[in-house]
Amino acid sequence: MTAGQWSTSFSGSRWYDANDLGVNCMNLTKPECNFTPSSLSKGFPPHFNISLRVRAKLEDLASPWLTVPWFLSCWNVTVGPPENIWVTPGEASLIIRFSSPFDIPPDRGYFQYYVHYWEKAGIQKVKGPFKSNSIVLDGLRPLREYCLQVKAHLFRTSCNTSRPGRLSNITCYETMMDATTKLQQVILIAVGVFLLLAVLAGGCFFLVLRYKGLVKYWFHSPPSIPSQIEEYLKDPSQPILEALDTDTSPTDDAWDSVSIVSFPEKEQEDVPQSTLTQNSAAVC
Structure with a gap:
């Protein structure tokens, strides 16, 4: 076991127990002592030269005192990290x-x-x-x-x-x-999305031009059946020709008859002018 004392006298005429400083440095089981005071009012005077002495004890036996070199806390203090x-x-x-x-x-x-x-x-x-x-x-x-x-x-x-x-x-x-980096990140994302969409649009346009016939084939609407034939397919007993005649407008069958009258060149000269006029009117 160890015990500690301290003195401010160069001659060491008066020694004090370390416990008077508010630290427990008496009867220790380890060869070390922390002299950090428990309060600001205690501890070594900062402007005094301090000397320490220690000794070991075992039951009733005690070793001679060993004096530690003098130190001044203002100069020899070790400042730890925060x-x-x-x-x-x-x-x-x-x-x-x-x-x-x-x-x-x-x-x-x-x-x-x-x-x-x-x-x-x-x-x-x-x-x-x-x-x-x-x-x-x-x-x-x-x-x-x-x-x-x-x-x-x-x-x-x-x-x-x-x-x-x-x-x-x-x-x-x-x-x-920071705010600038956030703005740059948003701009980069927007530009990246825009470029991606532009590449996709360009790729689609290129494929349409390259496979134009195939695209037309895929998107061409299938041929439709006329309504009359579709009704006939649904009801074969219905006469298809009469249905077609019924739907056909009379005006579609109307035509004009045209008569062309021609004469040989000799006879054409002998024909009176009035006859030609009448014939021309008939032709028109």
């Missing part, structure tokens, strides 16, 4: 929300954030700094997959120092299409 990262794909953009690596009083310092992002298999870019925990990556290409990492940068106002943090894990997301 936590609870949440990414929402937008129209040609990515909306990123996260929480800070740890809480820090405003009078002691603040965080600034940077986003490392790149299109998959592309060149990495960096955007920042941001003071907000909500970041919008805009100007991206629609319907593309982007990967990103977020990093926090700690600025200590109490001791006028800054410490870069660690990058978060790589996560990838696909952007959504």
